[in-house]
Amino acid sequence: MTMEEALCTLRSAWNGPRVFHVVTANAEMIHRSLADRELAEAMDKAELVTADGAGGVLASRILGCPLPERVAGYDLAVKCLEQAAAEGVPVFLLGARPEVLEEAKSNLQAQMPGLQIVGSHHGYFEQSDEMELLHRISSAGPGLLLVALGAPAQEKFIFRHKKILPPCAAIGVGGSFDVFAGRVKRAPRWIQRGGLEWLYRICRNPSRLGRARALPLFLYEVLRQYLSAGEKRH
Ligand code: UDP
Numbered sequence: 486m487t488m489e490e491a492l493c494t495l496r497s498a499w500n501g502p503r504v505f506h507v508v509t510a511n512a513e514m515i516h517r518s519l520a521d522r523e524l525a526e527a528m529d530k531a532e533l534v535t536a537d538g539a540g541g542v543l544a545s546r547i548l549g550c551p552l553p554e555r556v557a558g559y560d561l562a563v564k565c566l567e568q569a570a571a572e573g574v575p576v577f578l579l580g581a582r583p584e585v586l587e588e589a590k591s592n593l594q595a596q597m598p599g600l601q602i603v604g605s606h607h608g609y610f611e612q613s614d615e616m617e618l619l620h621r622i623s624s625a626g627p628g629l630l631l632v633a634l635g636a637p638a639q640e641k642f643i644f645r646h647k648k649i650l651p652p653c654a655a656i657g658v659g660g661s662f663d664v665f666a667g668r669v670k671r672a673p674r675w676i677q678r679g680g681l682e683w684l685y686r687i688c689r690n691p692s693r694l695g696r697a698r699a700l701p702l703f704l705y706e707v708l709r710q711y712l713s714a715g716e717k718r719h
Contacts, residue, residue: 487553491535492564498532498654499574499628504647506531507656509558511683512540512703513696514636519706524637527644535561537659539680540700544707548714558658559671562631565656566593569629570600577625577653579618580608580633581662589665603627608634615646623651630655633662 486494491507498505508514508531518525528534535556536542545552569576578586586607594600604625606618622630630653632639639657643650663669671677672685683700687693 486533486535486556488556488560488564491533491556491561492568494533495561495565495629495654495656496568496572499569501652501654503652504643504650505533505654506643506647507561507654508534508640509537509556509561509657509659510534510541511536511538511636512544513699514640515541515544516699516703516706517637521637523641523644527637527640530644531640538683540683540703543680544703547707547711557677558656559661559664562656562658562661565629565631565654566597566600570597573599573601574628575601575603575626576629576631577603577622577627578605578631578633578662579622580631580635580639580658581666582609583607585662585666585668588667589662592665592667619646619649623649626651627653629653631658631661632656633658633660635659 495505495507508528510528514524518528536545536552537555537557539555542552542555566576568574578590580586581589586605590602590605594602604621604627606621610618630650632643632655634642636657636659639659643655643657660669664671670689672682676682676685683697687697
């Protein structure tokens with residue numbers, strides 16, 4: 486799907502009868518899903534999986550099922566929030582550190598008049614607090630639930646609680662609240678267009694370097710699948 490098509494699908498989903506889970510998958514997450522069965526299942530059973538990064542789009546082209554474009558979690562979250570504000574759809578924000586969440590909320594409310602944030606909770610809760618949190622989300626009755634716990638925790642949270650969560654569009658949006666809060670900057674557009682946002686994020690935050698090990702492994706797996714499909718053809 487293109488970004489516009491994804492947005493259009495989500496607009497019907499937030500009035501729908503059940504949870505509509507959106508995974509915005511990057512190369513790291515896709516690679517991780519090869520070894521993490523719960524993540525793989527959460528992704529398989531999600532209602533929509535988009536390519537969060539350039540790696541997913543490149544892989545789709547190499548493997549002969551090209552995706553039209555990148556639909557990054559942050560960009561999708563912004564579009565959904567703008568649309569939710571315009572349509573009066575209630576929003577629940579879950580994730581990030583408490584002070585980041587508060588800054589994100591006040592920035593969003595200042596930037597998007599009409600945005601109805603009907604509830605929020607930071608992302609550092611114990612498993613024993615989950616039932617109370619789920620009850621809070623249900624009572625708030627959001628049409629749009631943004632979950633910013635980082636991958637794969639956010640995907641697993643939505644997947645595990647799909648039956649308990651109220652009907653809504655639920656999207657895992659990674660570090661988006663840090664950007665809303667103004668604590669983290671997105672890469673300049675030309676870097677995003679060049680498919681190098683991952684490199685920009687590593688340069689800005691070298692502690693992410695360890696996670697980048699997944700990128701060559703992801704590419705290796707894509708090439709392995711491409712070559713084995715070629716062998717089967719011949
Ligand atoms: N986070 C959270 N609870 C946790 C761990 C992380 O709410 O137990 C938040 C963290 O504060 C940050 C986001 O999840 O806002 C993860 O951001 P990151 O950029 O690492 O996510 P990515 O997009 O790379 O998955």
